[in-house]
Amino acid sequence: MDKDIFIKNCFNMVGLLRDKFNIDQEVKIRDIPSSYFMILDVIDHETVITVTELAEHLGISQSNCSRSVNKLVLKGLIDKKEYMDDRRVYDLTLSKKGKGIINENNERIHQEIIEKMELYGEKELLH
Structure with a gap:
């Protein structure tokens, strides 16, 4: 089985893979808390x-x-755009910097999972 294809298919199940391999404990980027990554990840999707x-x-x-x-906006990771009709409502999008951090984080997770997969057989990975 091609590991890169396997990882791409499993990226929809990243939460399960992160739990199985304790990825969040090992992959940290720029001292951003994992709760902020969850926010960035949702906005990205x-x-x-x-x-x-x-x-x-x-x-x-x-x-x-x-x-x-608001903290992520101050860090330049999220852009807020005010609704014309209701100034209390904002559309949130990832900034270029935020998208870059998400891509960097996903690549590091991808590499970490590949390294972990090499320690396990296919049968162990699927159970």
């Missing part, structure tokens, strides 16, 4: 999302989500 939708998706309060989003 949704392309455009509001704070309310993001909070619902993550299962956290809107106020906590807003605080985290």
Whole structure:
């Protein structure tokens, strides 16, 4: 089985793979907490999302989500665009810097999973 194809197919199940191999404990980029990576990852997959939708998706309060989003905006990782009709609502998108960090993180996770896979047989990986 081609490991690169396997990893690409499994990227939809990254959460399970991260748990199995303790990836989050081993892969850290730029001292950004994993909770922030979850926010960046959701925005990356949704392309455009509001704070309310993001909070619902993550299962956290809107106020906590807003605080985290504001910190990520200050770090230059998220762009906020105000709705014309309602200034309280913002579309959230990844900034170029945020997209770069997500891509860098995904590549590091990809490499870490490949290294871990080499320690296991195919049968062990599928169970």
